[in-house]
Every structure is written in C-alpha cells, then in structure tokens.
Amino acid sequence: MAQEGQVLDVVKNFILSEFLPGEDPGRLTATTPLMSDGILDSIATLKLIVFLEEQFDIEVEAHEADEEHLNTLHAISALVQAKRKVAPTG
Amino acid sequence: MLLHQYLDNAARNWPERVAVQEAGGGSITYHELAELSDRLRDRLVRLGVRPGDRVGFWIRKSIDAVATIFGALKAGAAYVPVDPGAPPARNGYILADCAVAALVVEQRFEQALRKQLAEHGAHPAVLAIGGSGGGAHLRAALEEVNRHDPAPAAQVAPPGPDQLAYVLYTSGSTGKPKGVMLTHRNAVSFVEWCAQAFAPTPEDRFSSHAPFHFDLSILDIYSAVKHGAALILIGEEAGKSPQQLAQLVADARITVWYSAPSILSLMTQFGELERRACPGLRLVLFAGEVFPITHLKSLVRQWPHPRYFNLYGPTETNVCNFYEVPTPIPAERAEPVPIGKVCSHLEGVVIDPAGKPVARGAEGELCIRGPSVTQGYWNLPEQSRNAFVSAGTGPVYYRTGDIVVEQPDGEFRYVGRRDRMIKKRGFRVELGEIEACLYRHPEIREVAVTAVADESLGMKVHAHVASRSGEKLSLIDLKRFCGQHIPVYMIPDVFSFHAALPKTSTDKVDYQALKALG
Numbered sequence: 001m002a003q004e005g006q007v008l009d010v011v012k013n014f015i016l017s018e019f020l021p022g023e024d025p026g027r028l029t030a031t032t033p034l035m036s037d038g039i040l041d042s043i044a045t046l047k048l049i050v051f052l053e054e055q056f057d058i059e060v061e062a063h064e065a066d067e068e069h070l071n072t073l074h075a076i077s078a079l080v081q082a083k084r085k086v087a088p089t090g
Numbered sequence: 091m092l093l094h095q096y097l098d099n100a101a102r103n104w105p106e107r108v109a110v111q112e113a114g115g116g117s118i119t120y121h122e123l124a125e126l127s128d129r130l131r132d133r134l135v136r137l138g139v140r141p142g143d144r145v146g147f148w149i150r151k152s153i154d155a156v157a158t159i160f161g162a163l164k165a166g167a168a169y170v171p172v173d174p175g176a177p178p179a180r181n182g183y184i185l186a187d188c189a190v191a192a193l194v195v196e197q198r199f200e201q202a203l204r205k206q207l208a209e210h211g212a213h214p215a216v217l218a219i220g221g222s223g224g225g226a227h228l229r230a231a232l233e234e235v236n237r238h239d240p241a242p243a244a245q246v247a248p249p250g251p252d253q254l255a256y257v258l259y260t261s262g263s264t265g266k267p268k269g270v271m272l273t274h275r276n277a278v279s280f281v282e283w284c285a286q287a288f289a290p291t292p293e294d295r296f297s298s299h300a301p302f303h304f305d306l307s308i309l310d311i312y313s314a315v316k317h318g319a320a321l322i323l324i325g326e327e328a329g330k331s332p333q334q335l336a337q338l339v340a341d342a343r344i345t346v347w348y349s350a351p352s353i354l355s356l357m358t359q360f361g362e363l364e365r366r367a368c369p370g371l372r373l374v375l376f377a378g379e380v381f382p383i384t385h386l387k388s389l390v391r392q393w394p395h396p397r398y399f400n401l402y403g404p405t406e407t408n409v410c411n412f413y414e415v416p417t418p419i420p421a422e423r424a425e426p427v428p429i430g431k432v433c434s435h436l437e438g439v440v441i442d443p444a445g446k447p448v449a450r451g452a453e454g455e456l457c458i459r460g461p462s463v464t465q466g467y468w469n470l471p472e473q474s475r476n477a478f479v480s481a482g483t484g485p486v487y488y489r490t491g492d493i494v495v496e497q498p499d500g501e502f503r504y505v506g507r508r509d510r511m512i513k514k515r516g517f518r519v520e521l522g523e524i525e526a527c528l529y530r531h532p533e534i535r536e537v538a539v540t541a542v543a544d545e546s547l548g549m550k551v552h553a554h555v556a557s558r559s560g561e562k563l564s565l566i567d568l569k570r571f572c573g574q575h576i577p578v579y580m581i582p583d584v585f586s587f588h589a590a591l592p593k594t595s596t597d598k599v600d601y602q603a604l605k606a607l608g
Contacts, residue, residue: 023565032566038573038581039566042330043547046360062333 007056008077014051015073019044030074035067045070052076058083092248092274093255094163096281096316097124104292104318110153112323113338116224118153120318123160126225129232130161134192137215141166141249143191144257146214148181148199150174151325152222155302156311158194166247167191168254170269171302174199175326176577180267182206184259188269188468190214196222251275257468258305258405260518261580263510265526269468270405279461280408281312283435287399287412288346288373292318295342295370299324299335299349304517305405306348306377313346329353336361343370347396350516351381352548358385363392377401377409378516379548380426380504387419394418402429402504405518406464406477406488410436411456411502428501429494436460438502439481440494447481453505456494457487464488512541512549514579524551524582527575531568533557536591538599539582542608553582554591554604562587 008030016025019040034040040048048070049060058080064070069079100109101124111117118126139145145162147169149155155171162169170188172181178199185193186207192215195203200218207213219227251274259267284290296314298321300306314321322342328334336357339347354376357363374389374396381400390398398417403410413430432438439447440454448454457479466474478486493505510521521539528537536556544550557563565585572581586607592600 020565022562027564027566037566037570038578039569041578041581043356046332046356062331062337065331065333066327 004077004081007080008073010055011048011052011076011080012073014055015040015048018047018051028073030077031072033071034073035071040070048076052080056080056084091278092163092251093277093281093312094127094160096312097127097160100124100315100318107292107318108320109315110156110321110323111342112153112223113325113328113342114223116153116226118157118225120315122225123153123157126157126229126232127160127164130157130194130228131164133217133232134161134165134167137192137217139165139167139191139215141247142253143167144170144188144254145192145194146170146172146185146188146190147194148172148174148203149194149196149219150222151298151301151323151329153225153323154219154222154228156321156323157225157228159302159311163255166249166253168256168271170257170259172259173301173303173577177574178202178206179575180577182210182212184267184269185214186210186212187259187266188257192217194219194228196220196227249274251278258303260405261511261520261523263520263522265523267523268470268473270464271466271468272408272464276408276462276464277308277312279435280308281316283409283433283462284309284313285316286434288313288375290314290317290319290346294319294345296321296346297324297339297344297348298322299329299347299353300516301326305408306350306516308408309348309375332356332359332361336363336366339371340366340368344368345370346373346375347371348375348377348401350378350513351376351385352379352515354389355382355385355548358388358392363389368393369395371396373397373399375399375401377403379513382545382548383419383423383426386415386427387421387423390415390417390419400427400429403458404488404490404492407436407458407460407490408462409433410438410458410462410490413501426504428497428503430501432458432502435462437487439487440496440502441479441481445479445481450496451498453493453495455508456490456492456502457481458490459485459487512551514549514551517577517579519551519580521551524553524572524576524580527572527580528553528555528568530575531571533559533563536599538591538601538604540601540605542605544583547583550584551580551582552584552586552604552608554586554588554607556588556590560589 100120105121108117109120109123145167147158194217219231221227255274257269259269262268298310398415400413401409411429491508494502524539535558538554541549592603594600
C-alpha cells in the first residue's frame with residue numbers, strides 16, 4: 001500500500017503539471033487551500049477526481065467532491081488512504 | 091400587471107400547492123409564501139423602505155431568498171440580489187452603488203459586508219437572518235422584531251408597471267460592475283412570452299439552477315409562480331456537481347430544466363445520464379453562451395425525450411431570440427445551432443457599424459426594441475445613452491453587441507462579439523474587469539487578458555503579464571489575489587509572463603498578437 005507521502009507527491013505533481021504549469025513546486029504545500037483560494041475551480045476539481053479514481057483505483061462519492069474533502073493535498077491524501085484501506089486487496 | 095401579483099393570484103388559486111422546494115427537503119406552499127413575504131414587506135416598510143427604493147439581499151439560494159424577493163416587490167421596491175459567492179468588496183460596491191435603503195443578509199456575511207458598505211459611506215437598514223433554509227431563519231428574524239413592535243405597517247401605494255422591479259449587476263469593462271435596471275413591464279412582457287412559448291401548467295416542476303442575480307432566474311421564478319407550478323431550488327454547491335444534478339432531475343421529477351450550456355456539457359460527460367430515467371423532463375432550455383455542438387449532440391442522445399430550446403438574449407432584454415433544436419441532431423452537424431428568430435413581443439434589426447440596417451443575409455450587430463428592453467444602467471447616463479441606437483423609424487433599439495447573420499430560413503446565426511466581453515459558464519465576463527483586478531497587484535506592471543475558444547473550457551481566459559521585476563510570478567499567489575476581488579469563474583485559466591507586452595504602431599497593446607499565442 002502506498003504511504004501517505006507517496007500519495008501526496010503523486011497528487012501534488014498532477015496538480016502542478018495540470019493546473020499550475022511553471023509554478024515553483026515549493027509554493028504548493030500540504031496545507032495550501034486549493035478550492036477556497038480559487039486555485040482549483042469546479043471543472044479542475046472534476047478532473048482531479050477522475051485522476052484520483054483512475055490513479056488509485058478508488059471511487060469518490062458525490063458528497064466527497066467538495067471543499068471539506070479536497071481543499072488541501074493533506075485532505076486529498078487522507079481521503080485516498082482511507083479508501084485504499086477499505087478496498088479489498090487485489 | 092406587476093410581478094408580485096403573480097404570487098397574489100397563485101395564493102388565491104392554488105394555496106396548498108408547493109410553491110418552492112429545497113433540495114434538502116424544505117418546502118413552502120403558495121399560501122405560506124404569500125404570508126411570509128407579506129410580513130417581510132411590513133418589516134421593510136417599518137425599516138423605512140418606500141416605493142421606488144432598492145432592497146439588497148445577500149442570502150444563499152433558499153426559500154428565505156425567494157420570500158425576500160417577493161417581500162421587496164410588495165413593498166414597492168426593486169430587489170438587488172448579490173452573488174452569494176462573490177467577494178465582500180464586490181458585493182459591497184454593488185449595494186452601495188445602487189444606494190439600497192435596506193438590506194437582508196445572512197449573519198455569516200454581515201460583518202464583512204458592513205465593513206465594505208461603511209467604506210463607501212453607505213448605511214442602509216439591515217435585517218440580519220441567522221442562516222438560510224426552509225424560510226425558518228427569515229421567519230425567526232421577523233418574529234424577533236415583531237415581538238417588540240406589533241403595530242401594523244402603513245399601507246403601501248402599489249408601483250406602476252414602469253417602476254423598477256429589480257437591478258441585476260453584470261461585469262463592467264472599466265472594472266466596475268454595472269446595474270441593469272428592469273421594470274415590472276420588462277419582466278412581465280417576457281413572462282407572458284414564456285407562457286405562450288412553453289405553456290406551463292401547475293403540474294410543472296421548474297429547476298432553479300441559475301442564481302438570483304442572473305436573469306435566467308426570471309423565467310424560473312415567475313413562470314413557476316404565474317402558473318402555480320413548483321420551483322425546485324438548486325443550491326450553489328450542488329449546482330456545480332454534474333452527478334448530483336443528474337440525480338436531482340430524476341428524483342425531484344423536474345419537468346423544465348433551464349441553465350447555461352456549460353453545466354449541461356458537464357452533465358453529459360460526468361453525469362451518467364443514461365442511468366437516470368427522467369420521463370417527466372419535457373423541456374430543456376439553455377441560454378447564456380454557445381453550446382458546443384459535440385456536447386449538445388451527446389446530451390440529446392442521452393436524454394432523447396424532451397424538447398430542446400436555445401434561448402438567446404442579454405440581461406438588458408432578457409430572452410429576445412429563440413430556436414427549437416430539431417432532434418435527434420444529425421451526426422454530421424458541425425456548427426452550433428442558431429439563436430433563431432426574434433421573440434414575438436420584440437422587434438429586431440441588424441445594423442452595420444454606421445447604424446444602417448444591412449442587406450438581408452449580411453453580417454451586422456443585432457439590435458432589439460420592445461417592452462422587455464431595459465431603460466438603461468443604474469447611475470450611468472452616458473453608458474446608457476451609448477447602448478441605444480436609432481435605426482430607421484420609431485423608438486431606439488438596444489445594441490446587443492453581438493454580430494449575427496440572418497440565414498435563408500429566417501433563423502439568426504450568432505457570429506461573434508463586437509467587443510471584449512465573453513461568456514464563462516454562461517456569466518458575462520468583461521476582459522477589462524479582469525485586467526483592472528490584476529492591475530491592482532503590486533508586482534504587476536502590465537497585463538492584457540485575451541480569450542480563445544477552447545474545446546473543453548468553452549472560452550480559455552489567458553492573462554499576459556509583465557511583472558515589475560521581470561520575473562515569473564507565483565500562479566498560486568495570483569489566483570488567490572484574484573479571488574479577493576472577482577468571482578472564481580473570472581479567474582484566468584492560464585497566466586503567461588512576458589518581459590514586456592507587444593504593442594501596435596499606435597502604442598496600444600497588440601491584442602491580435604497576444605491572441606495568436608493561444
């Protein structure tokens with residue numbers, strides 16, 4: 001199972017390359033607010049969810065597609081980790 | 091006929107029918123809505139609101155907001171809704187600009203708003219409500235006050251049909267939003283056209299997807315109320331989620347859907363529409379921007395049963411052209427559908443830059459006149475004058491700023507804009523307003539914003555920046571900065587950094603050269 005640090009890095013790299021091209025990676029921290037600060041708008045959030053589902057083989061429920069669950073890299077990693085623990089091993 | 095008389099009639103004809111339903115479960119009948127809005131009217135009058143005044147509100151989409159709208163109208167005032175998601179600075183500007191006499195605001199927004207209003211020297215009477223949902227918070231706020239002052243309010247002389255009913259603020263090219271003034275006659279003439287075009291009945295269930303500061307809400311609210319139908323409110327968050335919306339259309343048995351194309355495009359891609367049977371859905375109406383034909387084809391394939399209408403018209407006229415989409419859409423169609431013929435209650439003319447009507451079939455600017463056309467912008471006499479043109483005989487026409495062509499079949503086809511306004515998610519965005527925002531950033535020396543059509547984004551907004559240091563700036567920092575001044579949908583999709591912006595021979599920013607960069 002991936003460690004939280006690895007999940008965080010994978011998600012961070014996706015967000016940087018997809019939505020923040022050319023940005024200094026050091027600026028995007030585990031706690032940078034993504035949705036509330038307008039860095040990810042609603043369409044970017046949908047793309048993020050598709051990425052998370054495909055990359056980590058999880059399902060994100062409609063009620064989890066919001067600021068409470070996805071506003072920081074930390075929150076996103078925690079969500080992914082929680083779902084991977086629940087999923088049966090392959 | 092005045093807008094709130096639709097509610098008076100509905101409360102008499104259909105008192106027990108559900109008027110408004112919230113996705114969370116709260117609902118209110120026509121009788122209850124009439125009574126709650128009467129009480130708000132009385133409170134507003136006691137707070138000093140007089141016919142002709144403006145009443146602002148900052149309330150999330152809810153029964154409380156709908157009751158506030160009708161309470162303001164009944165007090166003879168024009169309502170001024172602000173975007174619940176916009177920054178306090180923008181909302182404060184709007185409410186101060188139109189000098190609202192009173193304001194109904196959710197507690198969570200109150201402090202920040204009062205601060206902004208004070209900075210503009212505005213001190214309206216404020217009715218704060220604890221929250222929004224079910225009408226309960228509004229009821230409680232009215233209860234609280236009524237306990238201290240049970241005297242009945244003075245009688246209100248009804249406004250005439252040419253008095254303002256609402257002022258809707260849209261993006262302004264100079265950086266400040268401008269208020270479109272709309273009278274009871276403007277709205278009622280449009281609602282009467284809707285009645286002929288769509289034949290609503292009390293069995294209809296209208297979606298309320300558009301926020302109340304967007305003129306799509308006029309069709310939603312007043313068509314529902316006029317015909318005793320149900321208005322199904324969709325909150326700000328749910329309104330962005332394609333899966334939730336698709337489920338809602340099925341669960342709430344929506345019969346009439348009306349929204350900008352972009353959310354429908356998302357629903358066809360992410361909403362799993364084939365899984366949700368919506369046999370009740372009889373009309374899908376869309377307006378506000380071009381509907382990319384690939385997504386429209388996909389939508390019609392997934393939901394083949396409803397009738398589809400493309401509705402076109404700026405806030406200044408509400409819907410002025412309409413086109414029923416013949417379905418199924420032929421697979422080989424590669425062009426967006428036309429905007430259609432001018433609505434029967436209006437007249438249109440297509441003019442050249444000199445103001446002369448063009449030959450039939452030639453390109454020109456679409457101009458509209460008739461009972462649903464605005465008198466102008468709040469407190470902007472010059473901009474208001476410039477928005478109208480005389481073309482031939484009779485009253486002046488409103489210039490839409492849209493270039494169209496009349497097809498041989500009489501339907502108008504949209505060609506493009508005359509100026510620098512685009513649509514993002516159906517909302518008007520003046521590229522100049524985004525530039526004005528970025529010019530306030532201390533690190534930015536020069537900025538020019540362009541927009542190009544984009545398959546997935548609709549319009550891709552690109553900010554070209556030259557910083558004071560000559561260095562690249564942090565995207566995170568820029569986006570966060572923008573979010574403090576403009577709504578999220580106006581934040582540029584792409585930022586690129588230049589040592590200096592290219593100029594034309596007359597030393598103006600060379601927008602063509604920038605647009606060519608994509």
